[in-house]
Amino acid sequence: MKSEILYPGAFPMVRVDLAAGENIKAESGAMVACSPTIDIESKMEGGFLGALSRKFLTGEKFFFQTLRASRGPGEALLAPTVPGEIVILELDGVNEYMVQKDGFLAGADTIVIESKMQGLSRGLLGGEGFFILKISGKGTLVLNSFGAIHKIELKPDQEYIVDNSHLVAWSSTTSYNIEKATSGWVASFTSGEGFVCRFRGPGLVYIQSRNPGSFGAWIRQFIPVSE
Amino acid sequence: MIPNALCFGDEFPAAGAPCLVQVEEHGLTVNFASDTTDDQSESVPFSSLTVSAGGLDHDQLVVKWAGQKGERTLYLKNPDVIRAFRQAAPDQLSHSFEQAAERVRQVRHRSRLVWGLVGGVFLATVLGLWFQSDLLVEIAVSRIPVEWEQKLGESAYRDFLSHQEVMKEGPAVAALGEMTQRMTAQIPDSPYKFEVTVVKSDVVNAFALPGGYVVVFTGLMKKAESGEEVAGVLSHELNHVLQRHGLERIVKSLGIMTVAAIVFGNQQGLVGMMKQLGVELFTLKFGREQETEADLTGLQLLQRAKIDPSGMITFFERLSEKDEGRMEWLSTHPMSAARADRLKAELAALPKKSPEPFTFDWKQVQASIGSQTVVVP
Numbered sequence: 001m002k003s004e005i006l007y008p009g010a011f012p013m014v015r016v017d018l019a020a021g022e023n024i025k026a027e028s029g030a031m032v033a034c035s036p037t038i039d040i041e042s043k044m045e046g047g048f049l050g051a052l053s054r055k056f057l058t059g060e061k062f063f064f065q066t067l068r069a070s071r072g073p074g075e076a077l078l079a080p081t082v083p084g085e086i087v088i089l090e091l092d093g094v095n096e097y098m099v100q101k102d103g104f105l106a107g108a109d110t111i112v113i114e115s116k117m118q119g120l121s122r123g124l125l126g127g128e129g130f131f132i133l134k135i136s137g138k139g140t141l142v143l144n145s146f147g148a149i150h151k152i153e154l155k156p157d158q159e160y161i162v163d164n165s166h167l168v169a170w171s172s173t174t175s176y177n178i179e180k181a182t183s184g185w186v187a188s189f190t191s192g193e194g195f196v197c198r199f200r201g202p203g204l205v206y207i208q209s210r211n212p213g214s215f216g217a218w219i220r221q222f223i224p225v226s227e
Numbered sequence: 228m229i230p231n232a233l234c235f236g237d238e239f240p241a242a243g244a245p246c247l248v249q250v251e252e253h254g255l256t257v258n259f260a261s262d263t264t265d266d267q268s269e270s271v272p273f274s275s276l277t278v279s280a281g282g283l284d285h286d287q288l289v290v291k292w293a294g295q296k297g298e299r300t301l302y303l304k305n306p307d308v309i310r311a312f313r314q315a316a317p318d319q320l321s322h323s324f325e326q327a328a329e330r331v332r333q334v335r336h337r338s339r340l341v342w343g344l345v346g347g348v349f350l351a352t353v354l355g356l357w358f359q360s361d362l363l364v365e366i367a368v369s370r371i372p373v374e375w376e377q378k379l380g381e382s383a384y385r386d387f388l389s390h391q392e393v394m395k396e397g398p399a400v401a402a403l404g405e406m407t408q409r410m411t412a413q414i415p416d417s418p419y420k421f422e423v424t425v426v427k428s429d430v431v432n433a434f435a436l437p438g439g440y441v442v443v444f445t446g447l448m449k450k451a452e453s454g455e456e457v458a459g460v461l462s463h464e465l466n467h468v469l470q471r472h473g474l475e476r477i478v479k480s481l482g483i484m485t486v487a488a489i490v491f492g493n494q495q496g497l498v499g500m501m502k503q504l505g506v507e508l509f510t511l512k513f514g515r516e517q518e519t520e521a522d523l524t525g526l527q528l529l530q531r532a533k534i535d536p537s538g539m540i541t542f543f544e545r546l547s548e549k550d551e552g553r554m555e556w557l558s559t560h561p562m563s564a565a566r567a568d569r570l571k572a573e574l575a576a577l578p579k580k581s582p583e584p585f586t587f588d589w590k591q592v593q594a595s596i597g598s599q600t601v602v603v604p
Contacts, residue, residue: 092245094230094304098283153241156291156300171242172283173233173302202235202300204242 001108001140005086006077012086013079014106014142018069024140025113026065026078026106034067035074041066066109080105080144084208087149089169093138096172100132102146102212103168108139134172143169147210154201162197165211171203228260231308235300248303250311255290257301269294273317280327285334288312288327368474373418373438376474380438384422387442394425398595399448402587406458406534407441410465413531419468423461427596431546435464437473445596451542454585454592459539462525462532470524472517522566523573535582540570 001024002017013032016024020037031040042065067076080086082102089097091111098116107113116134135141143149145168152160154174164178176197199205233243234257247258254272271292281289282302288309290301303309313324394400407423419439429446436442441464443457451457467473513521522539529536544567 092230094233094245095242155237155241156235156298170283173235173243173281173287175281175283175285202241202243202302 003088003106003140003142005088008085010083010085011079013077014086014088015075015077016067016106017075018067018073020069020072023066023068023109024076024106025109025111026067026076027080027104028065030078030080030105031065031067032077032079034076035069037069037071037074038076039068039070041068064113078106078142082144082146082212084145084147084210085149086142086144087151087206089141089143091136091138091141093136096134096136097141097169098132098172099135099143099169100167103143103206104133104135104141105144106142107135108137108141110139111135111137111141143206145206145208146212146215147208150207150209152199152205152207154199154203154205156202158201160199160201160205162199162205162207163211164195164197165213166207166209167197168206168208170199170205173201174203174205175200228258230260231303231305232257233302234259235302236294237297243302246301248301248308250308250315252315255301255312269299271299273315273320276320278320278323278327280330280334285331364475364478367478368471371474371478376471377419377438380436380440380473384424384436384438384440384442388424388426392427394427394445394596398587398592399425399445402454402585402589402592403443403457403461405585405587406454406461407465409532409534410458410462410528413528414469417469421465421468425596433460433464435467435473437468437471437477439468441465441468448596449593450546452545452589453538454587454589455535455538455582456542457538458532458534458585459525459529459536459542462528462534462539463521464525466521466524466528467513467517470517470520472513472521475517476513519566519569522570526570526573527577530577530580533580533583534585536574536577540567540574543567543570 001019001022004015004017006013006015018024018038028042034040086105091097104113112135114134114136115131117131149168152162154160161179163181170176176199178195179198181194181196228247230245230247232246232248234246235241235243244259246260249256249258251270254270254274255276256268256270258268271294275292277291279289279291281287282304286304288303290303292299303312313321316324403423403425407421411417411421421439421441423441423443425448426442426444428444429449430444431446431450433441433443433447441461443461447460448457451460526536526539529539
């Protein structure tokens with residue numbers, strides 16, 4: 001599997017080259033175009049219960065797509081739903097990433113996707129919900145974001161503070177605590193930040209430059225109300 | 228080489244360098260896989276290591292030492308390697324290992340405790356709702372728009388009427404119309420538009436569906452000795468609607484999920500659930516408190532509409548005395564002496580108003596719906 005990001009920026013696509021017999025998994029609905037040699041199958045990753053739990057717990061799609069180059073080599077174009085950047089990570093079998101539920105776009109067949117329950121305070125206040133995707137294994141992983149993706153590199157014990165709704169993915173060697181943005185409760189919310197995540201290295205944290213929730217709230221004021 | 232750990236250090240990428248950790252007699256050997264340079268390996272004696280627990284869930288073993296090229300941090304996850312390390316480690320490390328293990332246990336314990344607490348609170352809430360749910364049910368019901376209630380009631384109502392012989396006109400319909408009109412005139416602020424239908428059936432019953440749809444069977448009208456008696460039943464049923472008792476029963480029987488859905492705002496799913504439940508509306512039994520409430524408010528409504536409220540009581544009493552016949556109304560409205568007594572007491576407490584009689588003649592109304600003698604063997 002070879003992948004390349006086309007039109008980097010707000011409206012990118014990924015071109016994935018598949019060798020004969022190779023297959024990848026992608027978010028349901030991600031396929032834009034593909035060679036006629038490629039078959040699209042929907043697959044319940046992790047079995048029926050796994051898919052069910054993913055659907056209900058993480059809000060991710062019930063089915064992942066499997067794109068299989070069953071009749072010879074070919075390519076597929078994939079794109080996310082929201083405008084925003086795409087990033088390609090290579091998992092080496094030791095690295096694991098936690099990915100918030102909308103962040104997964106595609107991945108090699110060899111990567112493993114699980115739903116993972118977060119702790120109470122993280123689930124309640126972290127902004128990603130109680131369930132996130134844990135992605136491990138070896139191979140290519142394609143993530144997408146809302147807005148641009150920014151990578152934060154943390155050295156051991158280095159700390160960084162991230163607004164919780166800007167999180168895309170973080171490596172499992174990092175740890176984080178949920179905190180109020182400022183010392184007081186009132187100021188914490190009037191500052192517009194509410195809760196933030198204090199990350200501690202080592203590891204990588206991928207953040208998105210836009211906050212989907214705030215954008216939704218902003219755009220709602222322009223939507224005409226029926227009646 | 229299959230890496231089993233991640234090593235962090237100044238010259239490594241921030242995501243960590245994958246490496247193969249092997250436990251040997253005197254320390255750890257760390258092999259770095261590298262595409263650009265030859266495989267490097269580093270041997271570290273146990274004496275220079277410190278261990279702790281780390282990572283997102285505190286489930287990884289963090290090993291630190293000062294290497295020749297600076298501080299090194301190793302994240303180990305593989306349980307086999309950790310076990311081997313722990314067995315081979317000399318005594319001076321075992322204390323740190325114990326601390327790390329203790330920390331992991333603490334984190335797990337705390338997480339179990341927190342989830343246990345959450346589960347306990349949840350369970351308590353469920354049980355609380357089950358047994359003492361009235362307040363929450365009322366909150367939930369108050370959030371359901373009247374239009375939904377009307378839609379729900381209407382669909383069940385139309386469905387029911389399609390299988391019944393409905394009286395469209397005649398003295399009985401006119402009489403019930405007059406009663407309804409006199410009572411609804413006293414509740415001008417009501418969001419409900421009451422629709423009262425007379426159904427030809429010997430069943431001695433009347434019922435109200437959510438949204439203001441009331442059905443009175445001719446059987447009940449034949450049993451009544453005066454218009455006031457029927458008005459008493461009607462007033463009782465109207466008050467079931469006004470107090471939204473039907474919805475309360477639905478919400479109660481749908482349980483906590485519904486309450487949660489309404490209180491927390493997911494109202495779309497509820498419509499579907501209620502639609503599915505629409506068929507069940509007829510089998511809903513009101514609770515004892517709801518009956519009492521409907522009795523008392525019904526009595527007050529009669530009083531306001533200047534309809535003689537004693538009709539309600541005498542009818543109830545008569546129904547409870549005679550046990551024969553198909554007293555459907557009784558099966559859903561169990562009569563007890565206490566109930567009638569409470570109504571009498573309540574009536575005595577109300578200010579006396581001189582009742583105004585109805586304009587219709589009850590005997591004529593009864594004659595119009597058929598024979599007066601309904602004897603069911």
